[in-house]
Amino acid sequence: MDISLIYRIAGIGLLISILNIVLKQAGRDEQAHMLTLAGVIVVLIAIIQLMSQLFATVEQVFQVF
Amino acid sequence: MPGTPGRSRGDPARNRRDGGRSGITSGVRRLDFLFTVIGATLFTLVAVTYFRREWPGLALVTSLAFVVLLLLAVLPGVGQLVHVLQELASRAGVGTTYLAILWKAIAIGYLTAFAAELSRDAGEKAIASGVELVGKVMILVAAIPIVVAILDRLMGILP
CATH class of the missing domain: 1.20.58 (Methane Monooxygenase Hydroxylase; Chain G, domain 1)
Incomplete structure (x- = not known):
């Protein structure tokens, strides 16, 4: 089981939370909002590949074609 | 004896080398796998509870990633079960x-x-x-x- 992806997601989350706080303190709420959106999208892109792999494995394991 | 649990434990390079399906399947068999799963679960739990307060979208995505990883890790074991059941069924003439x-x-x-x-x-x-x-x-x-x-x-x- 390769859990480096979880570590990566947690790292991205922490980094963007901190940047978010900094941006909000600086009064740039719009950019903070965009940053959170971009973070979620980046993580989702990382996951999509994994999900297609999951579906392919399920098809292979249960021999559904 | 190659492939015994005692020998392959704590030697990740070797497990990675034989890679692919058989490596993960033997991973499901060993108790180390459970330890990895429990550790990863606790880590993800902490991360998700933090994110849920700060940023619910990322909490959802993190739990999604974790569940997908878990399923991917455990599916080869399920495949083995399916294989055995299929063999039993063909022996019974189903x-x-x-x-x-x-x-x-x-x-x-x-x-x-x-x-x-x-x-x-x-x-x-x-x-x-x-x-x-x-x-x-x-x-x-x-x-x-x-x-x-x-x-x-x-x-x-x-x-």
Whole structure:
């Protein structure tokens, strides 16, 4: 089981939370909002590949074609 | 003896080298796998509880990633089970067509339960029940040949 992806997601989350706080303190709420959106999208892109792999494995394991 | 649990434990380079399916399958067999899963679960739990307060979207995505990783890690073990059951069924002379329908139903059930539980986790019960409904309908549609076969037998028995 390769859990480096979880570590990566947690790292991205922490980094963007901190940047978010900094941006909000600086009064740039719009950019903070965009940053959170971009973070979620980046993580989702990382996951999509994994999900297609999951579906392919399920098809292979249960021999559904 | 190569491949014994005692030998391969604590030697990740070797496990990575034989890679692929067999490596993960032996991983499911060893107790180290459970330790990894429990550790990763606790870590993810902490991260998700933090994110849920600060940033609910990322909490959802993190739990999604974790569940996908877990399923990917445990699926080779499921594959072994399926293989053994198929062998037993072929030894008992059960037709493989009906068994294939059973596997398909199980796969649909797992995947829809996965999606439905995640959406229920995010508080969207309507989406969850929608996905579950799709899964139920798909299982019923996949099971049509069995129903037809049962009805055929019944018609044969009846005078």
